[in-house]
Amino acid sequence: MMAVHAIYEDGDVSFVFDTPCFRGPIQVLVIFPDEELDDESDSWAEDPF
Known part of the structure; x- marks a missing residue:
């Protein structure tokens, strides 16, 4: 597996x-460092495997 990490910082x-x-x-x-993650309400947060 190849991992791609996108880091949002100061608008970049x-x-x-x-x-x-x-x-x-x-x-x-x-x-997103300024955002709170709400895994309970996001359907994508569930692991399909």
């Missing part, structure tokens, strides 16, 4: 690409 978004371990899907992690 930066991307960090981790080295792929094997062929597979891309995992995306977006961090």
